[in-house]
Amino acid sequence: MPPYQSEFPQGQQGGFPPQEQRNFANEQGGDYRPGSTGNYGQGSGPGFAGGFRQGPGAGYNGDAGQYRQGPGFVQGQNSTGPVEGQWQGVHPVPEEFVKEQLRSVLSDMNVDVVKTGMIPSVGIVKVLCNSLREFPVRALVVDPVMVSTSGDVLSAPSTLAEYRDELLPMADIVTPNLKEASALLGGISLETVGDMCSAAKAIHSFGPRNVLVKGGDLPDSSDAIDVLFDGEQCHELRGSRIITRNTHGTGCTLASCIAAELAKGSSILQAVWVAKMFVESALNYSKDIVIGNGPQGPFDHLFRLKSRAYNAGQTSRFNADDLLLYAVTDSRMNKKWGRSITEAVRACIEGGATIVQLREKEANTREFVESAEACLQICRSHGVPLLINDRVDVALACDADGVHVGQSDMPASKARELLGPRKIVGVSCKTPAQAEQAWVDGADYIGCGGVFPTNTKENNPTLGFDGLKTVCLASKLPVVAIGGINAGNARSVMEIGVRNLKGVAVVSALFDRDCVGTETQRLRSVLVDVSVTRC
Numbered sequence: 001m002p003p004y005q006s007e008f009p010q011g012q013q014g015g016f017p018p019q020e021q022r023n024f025a026n027e028q029g030g031d032y033r034p035g036s037t038g039n040y041g042q043g044s045g046p047g048f049a050g051g052f053r054q055g056p057g058a059g060y061n062g063d064a065g066q067y068r069q070g071p072g073f074v075q076g077q078n079s080t081g082p083v084e085g086q087w088q089g090v091h092p093v094p095e096e097f098v099k100e101q102l103r104s105v106l107s108d109m110n111v112d113v114v115k116t117g118m119i120p121s122v123g124i125v126k127v128l129c130n131s132l133r134e135f136p137v138r139a140l141v142v143d144p145v146m147v148s149t150s151g152d153v154l155s156a157p158s159t160l161a162e163y164r165d166e167l168l169p170m171a172d173i174v175t176p177n178l179k180e181a182s183a184l185l186g187g188i189s190l191e192t193v194g195d196m197c198s199a200a201k202a203i204h205s206f207g208p209r210n211v212l213v214k215g216g217d218l219p220d221s222s223d224a225i226d227v228l229f230d231g232e233q234c235h236e237l238r239g240s241r242i243i244t245r246n247t248h249g250t251g252c253t254l255a256s257c258i259a260a261e262l263a264k265g266s267s268i269l270q271a272v273w274v275a276k277m278f279v280e281s282a283l284n285y286s287k288d289i290v291i292g293n294g295p296q297g298p299f300d301h302l303f304r305l306k307s308r309a310y311n312a313g314q315t316s317r318f319n320a321d322d323l324l325l326y327a328v329t330d331s332r333m334n335k336k337w338g339r340s341i342t343e344a345v346r347a348c349i350e351g352g353a354t355i356v357q358l359r360e361k362e363a364n365t366r367e368f369v370e371s372a373e374a375c376l377q378i379c380r381s382h383g384v385p386l387l388i389n390d391r392v393d394v395a396l397a398c399d400a401d402g403v404h405v406g407q408s409d410m411p412a413s414k415a416r417e418l419l420g421p422r423k424i425v426g427v428s429c430k431t432p433a434q435a436e437q438a439w440v441d442g443a444d445y446i447g448c449g450g451v452f453p454t455n456t457k458e459n460n461p462t463l464g465f466d467g468l469k470t471v472c473l474a475s476k477l478p479v480v481a482i483g484g485i486n487a488g489n490a491r492s493v494m495e496i497g498v499r500n501l502k503g504v505a506v507v508s509a510l511f512d513r514d515c516v517g518t519e520t521q522r523l524r525s526v527l528v529d530v531s532v533t534r535c
């Protein structure tokens with residue numbers, strides 16, 4: 001017999017009568033009380049992102065009521081739950097079994113990100129922390145589901161303490177709502193954005209790398225304001241407040257979406273921003289849906305499949321696949337071959353470049369802005385992002401799609417601050433430490449090289465395949481390789497065997513040539529061929 005079969009007799013996994021609910025609450029000790037988790041909904045147990053997702057608690061798609069399962073427990077609930085402050089049933093999963101579930105997944109698959117929701121007992125928090133120590137993942141998102149809308153503390157004090165002392169220090173981001181933030185800080189009152197900032201800083205001192213305090217319950221606020229503290233800066237993220245009863249599960253969705261974006265390679269700030277926009281759009285799409293008799297209904301997570309309007313209006317910011325064929329211009333080379341910057345950019349795009357960087361080391365500021373504006377028109381008309389090398393001021397002046405900065409340029413964190421969350425920031429990195437810093441600074445991708453010797457950039461050390469691979473393995477962000485790459489060696493670069501190496505950035509193999517279009521096509525066909533074999 002499988003080890004835990006006897007624990008789950010048929011038909012017992014949901015729909016507990018009220019008496020048994022109370023027993024469960026008592027079993028947990030302390031003042032654990034089943035109830036709703038309020039404005040931002042709830043999720044149970046850990047979920048996984050990055051090639052694997054488990055149970056409705058783990059994804060964008062959960063939470064229309066009925067039964068939900070995460071490794072922590074099985075619960076039954078519907079839209080009336082929050083009125084009564086009761087779930088219809090909760091069935092805790094034994095700690096040993098949670099441990100086995102975690103081992104089963106973490107030992108087998110390359111899990112990039114784990115997201116936790118409600119964790120019902122100290123024991124399960126311990127099991128989770130031990131499992132994550134044994135099988136470290138790239139990022140941990142902790143949604144500290146512990147306080148209901150009505151203010152009920154759903155976690156026993158001992159669970160709360162375990163959360164704070166064991167789980168939070170392991171988290172890359174923790175996402176409390178106002179009441180959870182208050183509970184974590186001993187019940188202080190949080191009423192303003194300033195209070196949220198102070199709370200985020202105080203929770204940060206427990207050890208998580210980032211704290212997102214969600215302001216859905218902020219009194220007298222016409223916007224939906226969340227505050228992200230990254231250890232240095234408090235980012236105030238403003239969105240539209242959607243007036244609707246269908247807010248059940250927004251917190252769970254937000255945290256799951258953050259996890260999914262992190263697994264795709266986004267930085268924390270980007271992931272939070274995308275998740276916030278996702279939740280806002282989903283709420284807006286679903287605001288008039290009527291499902292269930294209770295006061296708080298579910299919302300529709302699949303709105304993008306159903307409504308073109310939500311896709312059409314979307315300015316998609318950064319797609320790591322755009323790094324495939326990254327054309328980096330060089331004014332000297334273009335001058336040598338008698339072509340203008342706009343001719344060069346048009347030719348490389350027509351040849352198949354997927355992103356363009358203007359690297360104009362000799363242009364004065366006026367010339368740079370003017371040529372950037374002209375190139376931007378060409379890029380926009382082809383749907384190809386245009387980045388500016390080094391010069392954040394030029395990027396701002398012409399509203400380019402972003403910048404690429406190196407280790408001696410403006411720090412990526414400053415570039416991000418100046419450009420805001422919607423622009424692309426790339427950073428040159430030669431070491432794992434630089435790659436980690438780029439992620440912390442809110443970059444979208446890193447450029448790594450020179451892979452081969454190059455004459456295009458003076459005094460640039462060559463990393464070789466080993467150096468490139470080391471940086472890729474350490475990087476949480478997607479990587480583009482650069483330095484001496486051409487159609488003859490691009491395949492060998494792309495086949496070093498790392499998932500987050502997304503493409504090659506090339507200067508002379510495209511622009512120090514007679515026909516930019518032909519050279520770009522040649523490189524493109526190699527890369528497309530490699531992508532097919534890598535799939």
Ligand SMILES: Cc1ncc(COP(=O)(O)OP(=O)(O)O)c(N)n1
Pocket residue numbers: 326328357359389390404405406407408409426427428446447448457480482505
């Ligand atoms: C995609 C990409 N990767 C690396 C670099 C190099 O940037 P940096 O180190 O700042 O050197 P310069 O290009 O400014 O000389 C890049 N430009 N693009």
Ligand SMILES: Cc1ncsc1CCOP(=O)(O)O
Pocket residue numbers: 449450451453454455456457460482483484485505506507508509
């Ligand atoms: C800008 C830069 N950064 C690292 S290597 C390099 C030059 C790449 O040029 P090329 O593709 O001609 O080798």
Ligand SMILES: [Mg+2]
Pocket residue numbers: 389390404405406407409
């Ligand atoms: Mg630079």
